[in-house]
Amino acid sequence: MRFNFWFFLVEALKNVRLNLLMSITAVTTTFICILVFGLGLLVSAHIQGVIGSVRQDVSVEAFMPNASSDQLDALAQKVRGWPEVAKVTEVSQEQAFAEFKDKFKDQPDLYRDLDQSVFPPSVQIQLKDPSEANDVAEKLKQEGFTEDNLSYPQQTIDRLNSVTSYVIWGLYGATLLFLIASVLLISNAIRLSIFARRKEIEVMKLVGASDSFVRTPFVFEGLLQGLVGAGLAAFAVVWINYLFVDWAHNDLPYVPISSDAVNAPFVLVVLVAVGVGIGVIGSFLSVTRFLRKI
Amino acid sequence: MIRFNNVTKVYGNDTVALERVNLEINAGEFVFLVGASGSGKSTMVRLILKEMEPSAGSIYVNGTKLSSVPRRRIPRLRRDIGCVFQDFKLLPNKTAAENVAYAMEVTGQRRRTIRTKVPQILDLVGLSGKMGKYPEQLSGGEQQRVSIARAFVSQPPILVADEPTGNLDPNTSVGIMQLLHRINRIGTTVLVATHDREMVDVMRKRVVALEDGRIVRDKVRGAYADEV
Ligand SMILES: Nc1ncnc2c1ncn2[C@@H]1O[C@H](COP(=O)(O)OP(=O)(O)OP(=O)(O)O)[C@@H](O)[C@H]1O
Numbered sequence: 001m002r003f004n005f006w007f008f009l010v011e012a013l014k015n016v017r018l019n020l021l022m023s024i025t026a027v028t029t030t031f032i033c034i035l036v037f038g039l040g041l042l043v044s045a046h047i048q049g050v051i052g053s054v055r056q057d058v059s060v061e062a063f064m065p066n067a068s069s070d071q072l073d074a075l076a077q078k079v080r081g082w083p084e085v086a087k088v089t090e091v092s093q094e095q096a097f098a099e100f101k102d103k104f105k106d107q108p109d110l111y112r113d114l115d116q117s118v119f120p121p122s123v124q125i126q127l128k129d130p131s132e133a134n135d136v137a138e139k140l141k142q143e144g145f146t147e148d149n150l151s152y153p154q155q156t157i158d159r160l161n162s163v164t165s166y167v168i169w170g171l172y173g174a175t176l177l178f179l180i181a182s183v184l185l186i187s188n189a190i191r192l193s194i195f196a197r198r199k200e201i202e203v204m205k206l207v208g209a210s211d212s213f214v215r216t217p218f219v220f221e222g223l224l225q226g227l228v229g230a231g232l233a234a235f236a237v238v239w240i241n242y243l244f245v246d247w248a249h250n251d252l253p254y255v256p257i258s259s260d261a262v263n264a265p266f267v268l269v270v271l272v273a274v275g276v277g278i279g280v281i282g283s284f285l286s287v288t289r290f291l292r293k294i
Numbered sequence: 295m296i297r298f299n300n301v302t303k304v305y306g307n308d309t310v311a312l313e314r315v316n317l318e319i320n321a322g323e324f325v326f327l328v329g330a331s332g333s334g335k336s337t338m339v340r341l342i343l344k345e346m347e348p349s350a351g352s353i354y355v356n357g358t359k360l361s362s363v364p365r366r367r368i369p370r371l372r373r374d375i376g377c378v379f380q381d382f383k384l385l386p387n388k389t390a391a392e393n394v395a396y397a398m399e400v401t402g403q404r405r406r407t408i409r410t411k412v413p414q415i416l417d418l419v420g421l422s423g424k425m426g427k428y429p430e431q432l433s434g435g436e437q438q439r440v441s442i443a444r445a446f447v448s449q450p451p452i453l454v455a456d457e458p459t460g461n462l463d464p465n466t467s468v469g470i471m472q473l474l475h476r477i478n479r480i481g482t483t484v485l486v487a488t489h490d491r492e493m494v495d496v497m498r499k500r501v502v503a504l505e506d507g508r509i510v511r512d513k514v515r516g517a518y519a520d521e522v
Pocket residue numbers: 305306309310311329330331332333334335336337338489
């Protein structure tokens with residue numbers, strides 16, 4: 001038998017028109033699910049992006065609270081001799097405070113009541129290669145530095161991970177729940193529309209329609225609903241991402257958030273594919289289950 | 295063409311709808327199946343369409359033993375049996391022409407064939423002016439003509455009708471019967487289950503009478519009731 005694409009498409013479109021309310025429900029459900037799923041993708045992509053850019057950081061800071069400038073000099077001198085090191089800068093208490101004030105010059109409240117003694121003097125070490133940061137941190141620990149007196153990328157990454165892993169797992173959990181909910185809601189919407197038309201389906205079977213002939217328009221219907229719902233959600237996600245990156249650039253200039261962290265065409269394709277998959281699988285399963293009963 | 299071999303059908307545990315029915319209908323015959331309400335006529339029709347399985351015995355349609363037809367081959371079986379029902383069973387969201395076309399679409403026929411065949415068959419049943427009307431815009435008799443057109447459009451070797459005139463007035467019924475008669479004359483085997491005494495008596499065809507699930511009479515050129 002020839003597969004008549006246009007016949008099935010037209011049948012599906014007629015179904016959508018006849019069950020407009022049901023279709024809107026299914027499309028809305030898909031939209032919300034894919035939106036949540038997409039926002040989950042965005043958040044984890046940006047976290048990965050931030051971690052990636054921290055990893056590219058080539059600086060290690062060694063803080064020396066209460067150290068004299070001679071002690072600073074001595075450390076700087078020693079570190080300069082290490083092969084991984086490109087450049088060493090000593091930062092005194094006054095310089096550290098000045099840098100802080102400069103960094104937050106828009107928010108003077110932050111430092112109005114601070115004394116420069118809270119800022120310990122430090123030695124800032126620029127490395128030749130970011131991958132050597134851990135080795136250098138290790139060597140500094142052998143020199144008597146504790147974890148608390150060091151700042152290096154892996155430490156930042158570990159701290160970031162310990163906070164964000166909860167966020168990411170929460171998002172994955174929510175996404176999974178929403179995906180399950182959307183499969184259920186969509187197959188339920190389709191089951192209702194099948195139930196409303198069960199007499200018709202019985203008649204179709206009586207005049208000799210095969211299961212797949214009856215099922216195909218419903219699967220097309222599910223596909224169209226998935227496509228529309230997921231397509232709208234995917235564009236919303238990409239748009240939200242654009243707004244977010246723009247906002248972050250203006251309001252969080254020190255957090256390395258980049259529009260490169262999210263591959264927009266990839267996100268669009270994945271989200272639409274997931275939505276279409278949900279629509280097709282949901283409709284296929286519910287029609288098949290119904291057809292088995294008659 | 296249709297053969298019942300010792301067929302028994304029991305619904306649930308205790309409703310015996312058919313009991314040891316033996317019947318042979320040959321190709322090209324026109325047969326009336328008569329009997330009181332509840333005597334088992336619809337049950338026989340549904341068995342022929344393999345809407346359900348007999349409790350015992352076997353049924354042959356067009357040379358095929360129905361119990362050996364797997365579920366997925368039922369559609370093909372039904373394409374060889376046109377069926378007409380008391381309640382017409384038209385698709386409400388399709389026009390007269392689309393309803394007839396649907397029976398051709400399920401068999402994967404070409405659009406061009408469908409476009410030429412549908413108006414011809416609707417013309418044949420006298421509905422050429424109502425092709426674009428939906429079932430709810432048609433009278434009962436007109437709907438029944440559409441359903442006969444749909445049953446017959448693929449020219450199946452067998453046509454079964456379960457009380458095709460049950461919802462129609464006598465004059466309309468005559469028209470429907472004439473239509474079935476014409477279909478039979480071009481070689482189709484026709485089985486009509488009916489209460490319509492007058493019609494059966496006028497047509498003088500083979501009459502098979504059921505009573506409480508048993509065949510009590512089978513007469514060529516018979517009447518609805520026993521002639522004294
Ligand atoms: N689905 C069913 N479940 C249980 N019993 C049934 C079912 N269908 C029919 N019956 C019973 O089987 C018997 C025969 O029913 P059937 O429908 O074949 O009669 P019929 O001759 O077509 O009657 P009518 O002229 O009223 O249409 C009846 O006693 C009926 O109650």
